[in-house]
Amino acid sequence: MIEVNDLKKAKEVEIFGELAKHDHEQLIFCHDSQTGLKAIISIHNTVLGPALGGTRMWNYTSDAEALHDVLRLARGMTYKAAISGLNLGGGKAVIIGDVDKIKNEALLRRFGKFVESLNGKYVTAEDMNMTPSDMEYIAMETKHVTGLSESIGGGGDPSPVTAYGVYVGMKASAKKAYGNDSLEGKRISVQGVGSVGMHLLEYLSKEKAKLFVSDYNEGRLHSAAKKYKAHPIGLDEIYNLEVDIYSPCAMGATINDNTIDRMRCKIIAGAANNQLDDEVLHGKMLASRGIIYAPDFLINAGGLINVGIDYLGGWSKERAYRKTEKIYQTTIDILNLAEKEGIHTHDAAMKLAKKRISDIAGLK
Amino acid sequence: MIEVNDLKKAKEVEIFGELAKHDHEQLIFCHDSQTGLKAIISIHNTVLGPALGGTRMWNYTSDAEALHDVLRLARGMTYKAAISGLNLGGGKAVIIGDVDKIKNEALLRRFGKFVESLNGKYVTAEDMNMTPSDMEYIAMETKHVTGLSESIGGGGDPSPVTAYGVYVGMKASAKKAYGNDSLEGKRISVQGVGSVGMHLLEYLSKEKAKLFVSDYNEGRLHSAAKKYKAHPIGLDEIYNLEVDIYSPCAMGATINDNTIDRMRCKIIAGAANNQLDDEVLHGKMLASRGIIYAPDFLINAGGLINVGIDYLGGWSKERAYRKTEKIYQTTIDILNLAEKEGIHTHDAAMKLAKKRISDIAGLK
Numbered sequence: 048m049i050e051v052n053d054l055k056k057a058k059e060v061e062i063f064g065e066l067a068k069h070d071h072e073q074l075i076f077c078h079d080s081q082t083g084l085k086a087i088i089s090i091h092n093t094v095l096g097p098a099l100g101g102t103r104m105w106n107y108t109s110d111a112e113a114l115h116d117v118l119r120l121a122r123g124m125t126y127k128a129a130i131s132g133l134n135l136g137g138g139k140a141v142i143i144g145d146v147d148k149i150k151n152e153a154l155l156r157r158f159g160k161f162v163e164s165l166n167g168k169y170v171t172a173e174d175m176n177m178t179p180s181d182m183e184y185i186a187m188e189t190k191h192v193t194g195l196s197e198s199i200g201g202g203g204d205p206s207p208v209t210a211y212g213v214y215v216g217m218k219a220s221a222k223k224a225y226g227n228d229s230l231e232g233k234r235i236s237v238q239g240v241g242s243v244g245m246h247l248l249e250y251l252s253k254e255k256a257k258l259f260v261s262d263y264n265e266g267r268l269h270s271a272a273k274k275y276k277a278h279p280i281g282l283d284e285i286y287n288l289e290v291d292i293y294s295p296c297a298m299g300a301t302i303n304d305n306t307i308d309r310m311r312c313k314i315i316a317g318a319a320n321n322q323l324d325d326e327v328l329h330g331k332m333l334a335s336r337g338i339i340y341a342p343d344f345l346i347n348a349g350g351l352i353n354v355g356i357d358y359l360g361g362w363s364k365e366r367a368y369r370k371t372e373k374i375y376q377t378t379i380d381i382l383n384l385a386e387k388e389g390i391h392t393h394d395a396a397m398k399l400a401k402k403r404i405s406d407i408a409g410l411k
Numbered sequence: 412m413i414e415v416n417d418l419k420k421a422k423e424v425e426i427f428g429e430l431a432k433h434d435h436e437q438l439i440f441c442h443d444s445q446t447g448l449k450a451i452i453s454i455h456n457t458v459l460g461p462a463l464g465g466t467r468m469w470n471y472t473s474d475a476e477a478l479h480d481v482l483r484l485a486r487g488m489t490y491k492a493a494i495s496g497l498n499l500g501g502g503k504a505v506i507i508g509d510v511d512k513i514k515n516e517a518l519l520r521r522f523g524k525f526v527e528s529l530n531g532k533y534v535t536a537e538d539m540n541m542t543p544s545d546m547e548y549i550a551m552e553t554k555h556v557t558g559l560s561e562s563i564g565g566g567g568d569p570s571p572v573t574a575y576g577v578y579v580g581m582k583a584s585a586k587k588a589y590g591n592d593s594l595e596g597k598r599i600s601v602q603g604v605g606s607v608g609m610h611l612l613e614y615l616s617k618e619k620a621k622l623f624v625s626d627y628n629e630g631r632l633h634s635a636a637k638k639y640k641a642h643p644i645g646l647d648e649i650y651n652l653e654v655d656i657y658s659p660c661a662m663g664a665t666i667n668d669n670t671i672d673r674m675r676c677k678i679i680a681g682a683a684n685n686q687l688d689d690e691v692l693h694g695k696m697l698a699s700r701g702i703i704y705a706p707d708f709l710i711n712a713g714g715l716i717n718v719g720i721d722y723l724g725g726w727s728k729e730r731a732y733r734k735t736e737k738i739y740q741t742t743i744d745i746l747n748l749a750e751k752e753g754i755h756t757h758d759a760a761m762k763l764a765k766k767r768i769s770d771i772a773g774l775k
Binding site for chain 1: 425426427428430431434435436437438439440441442443444449474478507525528529530532
């Protein structure tokens with residue numbers, strides 16, 4: 048039986064426990080009764096620079112769920128920026144609520160004021176359920192926002208750059224697997240043909256890869272199949288398909304206990320976030336099966352590189368692509384490091400990212 | 412029986428619920444594993460200006476206790492600044508931990524960096540377990556600190572100014588009770604003869620009041636009694652003593668269910684914070700017994716006025732005392748308002764404070 052005392056204990060706010068787990072620096076709860084704003088900004092690490100990360104809006108079922116999400120996402124941004132060689136730290140923001148019910152200019156500008164009050168320690172950008180025009184409202188109140196439309200002086204849509212990074216990361220993986228990085232004739236399945244997936248298909252079709260595509264949106268699926276002469280396949284079928292390269296570009300956690308034994312591929316290289324359901328367990332399982340896994344947070348960093356350069360100043364499309372192209376060499380380095388040390392590739396990427404942060408922390 | 416589901420529910424982080432209760436704007440959790448810093452900064456309201464409030468260090472038994480404390484204290488600062496006519500909002504900070512074990516330069520400067528990153532939205536000052544030299548460490552990292560020693564350009568020790576405010580608030584209450592504000596021959600009990608209590612005794616003895624003093628520190632008690640020809644009385648005895656004025660200048664919540672029926676005084680006017688154990692219940696009880704209660708957060712605001720003027724610029728001792736002297740008229744106004752509207756005096760003071768905030772919010 049559960050005692051009332053246990054209940055009281057459970058009620059205790061364990062925020063610092065949560066922050067200590069993965070060494071988060073700062074957590075900011077923002078509240079405004081007038082606009083109904085409830086937002087959490089998480090700053091994971093600012094050793095390399097200001098904490099950059101998007102703002103997402105989501106109708107979380109509880110504050111705890113929002114907290115969990117924002118802590119996890121902020122942490123991911125730290126390592127993504129670190130592995131990409133950007134002078135940026137990791138952060139993230141979530142606005143809690145039903146987009147259709149509460150999103151309006153006043154709420155977004157109030158949120159912008161909170162971001163501004165952090166004096167550039169957190170830099171925001173577009174994320175789930177936020178549109179370019181939403182970001183413009185936020186930008187009315189703070190200069191610490193990036194990824195704005197090209198038309199108003201920003202670096203604009205990051206998805207083509209993200210796709211480019213995935214493409215070069217995939218080629219680097221092919222180089223490791225096959226000795227050369229040509230994708231000609233390679234069988235490649237692309238899971239999800241949203242904005243990034245479509246741009247990726249463009250690169251792959253130019254290289255004359257044999258393409259397979261899946262998407263829950265039938266219209267999008269068929270237009271992608273038609274445009275790039277790709278074979279449409281079923282949502283579940285994709286896991287069994289014999290291919291050279293599987294490219295998850297939709298939801299996360301598709302590499303899991305249910306799928307991993309069905310996979311018949313040599314390489315996994317995609318744009319989705321958090322592809323490994325369990326980073327340690329499934330990272331090891333892929334390695335033991337001889338599947339080359341290009342770490343997601345490394346090869347999908349093109350979008351971050353684009354907004355990061357935009358924020359740090361001196362953005363040009365060319366600069367963003369040039370910096371993103373370095374993902375090729377970093378992928379090679381990480382695959383070699385993993386091989387040399389007998390660790391899985393995600394682990395190797397994290398090791399490099401953490402080393403960069405601790406090296407720079409040591410400089411201070 | 413308590414279901415496991417209930418337990419899960421109880422575990423949920425109810426931060427936004429806490430913020431909504433009293434409409435707090437912002438809550439910042441600051442964490443640094445290297446120095447062991449765990450601090451919470453609460454910003455209650457910034458309508459009137461930056462949120463000013465001290466930083467206290469305390470070995471809270473839980474994070475929840477620290478949270479409760481910082482939320483409550485920040486809120487108090489909002490109304491204290493508002494009723495004092497300062498262009499300041501309300502905030503507070505707590506550093507969690509054992510002073511003797513964790514307080515050092517690195518931790519204090521790390522905390523200062525967090526304060527600095529808020530860009531002046533929160534302004535800190537000395538509070539419990541923080542010394543002037545601790546504040547100087549914080550000031551190495553942020554300009555948003557006030558109440559520094561006079562020797563390094565600050566407004567210095569606020570307790571004489573606090574005592575002066577209590578003194579004029581007491582005289583205003585006497586004016587209301589007796590038709591004139593002379594304290595000559597009045598029987599006054601001063602509970603607690605720390606720094607503020609001692610300065611208050613100085614004013615009262617000059618007016619030739621008949622003084623009674625209590626303090627748990629025997630040495631301090633006897634030196635106060637000797638210096639100001641005051642009668643030392645017992646710690647509990649003070650509640651039964653027949654006096655004109657009872658002046659609580661030690662711990663809070665001394666006006667409670669156990670003491671209120673024992674009190675034989677016409678006026679309560681002291682420096683302690685949160686004198687009413689229950690603001691509504693005990694405020695009403697005093698009113699119904701015909702005891703004039705000078706609201707604590709109004710008459711003990713001299714210290715805040717001193718550091719507030721210091722922060723806002725143009726501090727001089729004269730300016731601080733001149734602004735503090737206005738407590739006299741505000742006390743008169745509030746006692747009259749309470750009488751006119753048939754409400755208790757704490758309620759009247761809160762009403763005026765909240766009205767000022769909403770009036771100014773309307774300007775924006």
